[in-house]
Amino acid sequence: MPRAELARAAARLAEGAPDAFRVAALHHPLTGAPWRSRKRPLTRRATVLAQLQAAGTELIVAGHIHQVSACAGPEFELGREGVVLTTAPGLGRPRPRRSHEACGALLYTIETQTLDVATYLWRQPTFALTGVRQFARSDSTLAEVRAGDSAPRATATENVSEPATTVPDD
């Protein structure tokens, strides 16, 4: 992602209301299946993630690899609370002579304290629910939210700083 484009996106995200739910949509994923050798993740992913998160982004959605994933930030990097990353299946996939692709869509349900991500896969003649993941919309854990013991969501300007460890961009 070009630096100017990332800076413009972060500025737009930061302009929103403090309690707005901020979503960034990218073509290339930040997580997913690295074994698809010709389907690379986003370049400069650590930088992009840090800047989008610092701008208050709670959800980053992507596609490209046409396989579903949904994870909270700390599930792939310690200290990444407050953001969820998803990769959607392909709609109209798999294509002829292509393997490792799924056909379907993700449905997001945003509540005050939680974010649900539901997977609907195409099962002719309709879509079928195949899975749901629920995430906390705060720096709290989902267990704390469910127990009614969650901290209020941080605002965009006080949200998240750079990770404690530096990981080279890939």
Ligand SMILES: [Fe+2]
């Ligand atoms: Fe693509």
